[in-house]
Amino acid sequence: MSIEVVFLGTSGSIPTPERSAPCLAIKRMGELFLFDCGEGAQRQLIRSGLGFPAKLKIFISHLHGDHVFGLPGLIHTLSLLDRRAPLDIYGPPGLRDFLSCIRTTVGLKPRFELRIREVGEGIILSARDYVVKAVWVEHSIPTLAYALEEKPRPGRFHPERAKELGVPEGPLWKQLQLGMPVRTPDGRLVRPEEVLGPPRRGFKIVYSGDTGWSEALVELARGADLLVHECMFDNSLSERAKEDKHSTPEVAARTALEAGAQRLVLTHISARYKDPSVLLEQARALFPNTMIAHDLLRIELWHEE
Ligand SMILES: [Zn+2]
Numbered sequence: 001m002s003i004e005v006v007f008l009g010t011s012g013s014i015p016t017p018e019r020s021a022p023c024l025a026i027k028r029m030g031e032l033f034l035f036d037c038g039e040g041a042q043r044q045l046i047r048s049g050l051g052f053p054a055k056l057k058i059f060i061s062h063l064h065g066d067h068v069f070g071l072p073g074l075i076h077t078l079s080l081l082d083r084r085a086p087l088d089i090y091g092p093p094g095l096r097d098f099l100s101c102i103r104t105t106v107g108l109k110p111r112f113e114l115r116i117r118e119v120g121e122g123i124i125l126s127a128r129d130y131v132v133k134a135v136w137v138e139h140s141i142p143t144l145a146y147a148l149e150e151k152p153r154p155g156r157f158h159p160e161r162a163k164e165l166g167v168p169e170g171p172l173w174k175q176l177q178l179g180m181p182v183r184t185p186d187g188r189l190v191r192p193e194e195v196l197g198p199p200r201r202g203f204k205i206v207y208s209g210d211t212g213w214s215e216a217l218v219e220l221a222r223g224a225d226l227l228v229h230e231c232m233f234d235n236s237l238s239e240r241a242k243e244d245k246h247s248t249p250e251v252a253a254r255t256a257l258e259a260g261a262q263r264l265v266l267t268h269i270s271a272r273y274k275d276p277s278v279l280l281e282q283a284r285a286l287f288p289n290t291m292i293a294h295d296l297l298r299i300e301l302w303h304e305e
């Protein structure tokens with residue numbers, strides 16, 4: 001089993017011929033998560049081959065145009081495609097007003113339920129095997145960073161042990177593998193811990209949104225397998241970055257370092273960097289395991305078996 005991270009849009013503020021507006025996709029077990037939905041996100045979904053799956057959730061970091069102008073187009077297309085599955089969109093307060101203006105003015109009447117959830121800090125979604133957490137970060141308007149964190153997975157299954165305990169191969173094995181107790185045909189109760197190894201940790205992926213230096217983000221990114229961090233300016237423009245509440249490679253790399261993250265990917269790259277290698281060099285000076293995102297870059301995280 002793996003998680004696929006696809007960078008659909010990697011520009012900051014203004015798109016360029018090479019970079020579409022901000023949007024990060026994470027595909028996990030048939031479910032697609034979008035973090036931000038910049039203009040053109042729907043086309044990038046098509047180009048990437050991810051398409052428009054029924055299980056789709058969108059998380060908006062903040063209501064700056066470059067992060068949300070893709071929503072109207074995407075909802076319009078899903079409507080034309082006669083989607084019926086509900087669409088969940090999470091984001092800071094103001095998201096509902098933004099979408100209701102669009103729906104009214106362009107007469108958008110999707111046949112699917114648009115479940116808009118205005119959220120703040122904390123666990124904003126808890127599913128069977130993952131949670132999504134949010135924290136407020138440091139930007140010019142209220143902005144959330146998000147973490148998609150898998151719950152620990154049940155440990156490795158030992159079939160010989162199950163056989164010894166009288167559990168026949170078949171559906172009962174599956175139940176034990178999912179962490180549920182079963183009763184054998186001769187009436188004995190077998191608990192999952194009798195046939196499973198220790199729980200295995202899941203992955204944690206963190207998306208910064210737009211932000212300057214943020215202690216809350218360091219906490220959110222604690223032990224992350226992958227930190228996707230905005231990087232609008234290089235270190236020589238750190239004063240400008242502070243004024244605009246954006247990040248430099250130094251800020252992104254220091255966040256990854258202090259959080260003990262495994263890997264850092266810089267995104268939200270300003271149009272001024274035709275060649276972003278200066279950003280990469282500056283970040284790697286502090287945090288070597290850094291790369292720069294480009295549109296349609298795919299990173300796959302594999303669970304150990
Ligand atoms: Zn932005």
Ligand SMILES: [Zn+2]
Pocket residue numbers: 062064139210
């Ligand atoms: Zn912004």
